[in-house]
Amino acid sequence: MDNFPRAKTAVVGAATFGIGEAHGYSSMEMAAHAGVEALKMAGLRTSDVDALFICLPFDAMSGISLAEYYGIHPKLTDNNRTGGSSSVSQMEHAALALEAGMCDVALITYGSNQRSATGKLQTPVGLGGVESVYKPRNPVSSYALAAHRHMHEFGTTREQLAQVALSARQWAKLNPEAFEQGNLTLDDVLNSRMVSDPLTVRDCCLITDGAGAMVMTRADKARDICKNPAYLLGAAAATTHMSISSMPDLTRTAAIESGARAYAQAGVGAADIDVLSLYDAFTINVLLFLEDLGFCAKGEGGAFVSDGRIAPGGQLPVNTNGGGLSCCHPGQYGMFANIEAIRQVMGLADKRQINDVNLALAHTNGGNLSSQATAIFGSSSTV
Amino acid sequence: MSNPIQAEKEYHKYLEQGRLMLLRDNESGKCMFYPRVVAPGTGSTDLEWVEASGKGTVYSVTTVRQRPPSPGYNVSLIDLEEGPRMMARVEGLAPDDVKIGQKVTARFIQEDDAALVVFDPV
Known part of the structure; x- marks a missing residue:
């Protein structure tokens, strides 16, 4: 058991910008817009920020770049580059820095114009020479x-994988911000273009633009500036490989590791969680994470997601914004997984709001199932 | 001590000679892939090149689809007899016929001006 400062910090603002297509905006402009919107929600300005966390796809020093862009002189900048899991790791580190008094207002932001700029997933990665020769x-x-x-x-079937995509689309239809709103059937998923067997293009996340930002402060300040802060009860990361x-x-x-540590920090277990955000870059991710985070036994993820269990009206709400499969996937989806969990805790999820959310878990993934980071948010009743 | 190992360069030199060589950690007796200057997990630098038997088993498999008429091609993960796992391509079977558990053996080819190990079904 570590000494993570449970509920000593909270998210007091969370915002998205340019989800879907954001023609004409640079990634920095998108990240900066989202950051300002998240700050406004908390009644704060860029001049209040003294810690900046960001990770733009093609700017390895984007923490410094954003400080210049905002014209501020933060005490702390961070460019964590664990891919899609970076924003949870950044929250973890922001919580430690806030608790230690190294900063008072941490802004975590991300933006990518990959869809309108290139139409392709942009992921600069190293290593992999022994793999890339096999294409x-x-x-x-x-x-x-x-x-x-x-x-x-485990006998998992393509039909079971497809249930993840179908559930995501049903949630997306309740979220005006989601990029894909059209009807999607089992046959559509199974018969769409095969990309790399057994995954069709509908087993794969979208390629969209999008930006998101979160503002964190210590809990005492959070209560003064926000009616329903999302308290950070636990945040932990782990990695097993790159390629x-x-x-x-x-x-x-x-x-398995990041989840166990986050649960221990928060003092809760899987059975206590009201709503889940799981980084669904591909349909298989959701099965793996449901199993590894203890929502079902290893190998039973396929059966678990059948019969609408994770869809609207099901027993376990997963990816209520539509996820990376149907809402957005601007290169790194982790930020958006967090924001949806935070909105559910704050009661800001409109038509898709789950009743009485006290605990929300966001699990994020980077690389090739490489980096895993889990965050658990709680309402004031959990503090 | 002899000169510190240049794992990547030496691996490719062997490959050009038609040899699949693995680095073995003499402390644990375990072979690694890909070759590194330090044993993963333990930090041991007591390393020695050993020649792989070339025998292996398909651990997982995918067919990478291309825009027709270009055919799809196999990408597999192969568990080598010596323990480590590597990515490779299984040839000699239609991509869809490569199955997990298939026994395979290594063969050396030239592709894109470089030596490459591929695997054939046994």
Whole structure:
């Protein structure tokens, strides 16, 4: 058991910008817009920010760049580059810095114009020379290898994987911000273009633009500036590999470690969680994370998501914004997984709001199932 | 001590000679892939090149689809007899016929002006 400062910090503002298509905006402009909107929600301005956390896709020093852009002189800048899991790691580190008095207002922001700029997923990665000669279409092929292994070991079916995409689309229809709103059927998922077997294009996340930001302060200040802060009860990360060929077991992710530590920090378990955000870059992710985070036994994820269990009206609400599969996926989806969990805790999820949310879990993923980071948010009743 | 190992360069030199060589950590006796200057997990630098048997088993498999008429091609993860796992391509079977658990053996080819190990079904 570590000494994570449970509920000593909270998110007091969370905002998105340019979800879907944001023609004419640079990634920095999008991240800056989202940051200002999140600050406004908390009645704060950029001049109040003394810690900046950001990770723009192609600016390795974007923490400094954003400080210049905002014209502020923060005490702390951070460019955590663990891919889609970076924003949870940044919250973890912001909580420690806030608790230690190293800063008072932390802004965590992200933005990408990848759809309108290139139409392709933009992920600059190193290593991988021993893989790239075989031309996997990464990241899809890496996740496809994990999916096939899961099917082989546990009898998981493509129809079960498709249920994840169908549930996400149903949630998306309740979220005006979601990019994909059209009808989606089981046949659509199974018969759409195969990208890397067994994953079709509908098993894969969208490629969109989008920006998001979160503002964190210490809990005492949070209560003064926000009616319903989302208290950070736990945040933990773990990694097992970078390239898929170095993953020890393709059916067991480091979410087993990050989740266990986050639960211990928060003093809660899977059965206590009211709503979940799981980084669904691909349909297989949701099965793996439901299993690794203790919502069902290993190998039972496929059966678990059947019969609408994670769809609107189901027993366990998962990815209520529509997820990376139907809402948005601007290169790194972690920020958006967090924001949806925060909105659910704050009661700001409109038509898709789950009743009486006291505990929300956001689990994020970076690389090729490589980096796993789990955050648990609580309402004031959990403090 | 001899000169510190240049794992990547030496691996490729062997590969050009048609040899799949693995680095073995003499402390644990375990082989690693890809070759590194330090054993993963333990930090041992007591390393030695050993020649792989070339025998392996398909751990997982995918077919990478291309825009027709270009055919899809196989990408597999192969568990080598010596323990470590590597990404590779299984040839000699239609991509859809490569199955998890298939026994395979290594063969060396030239592709894109470089030596490459691929695997054939046994």
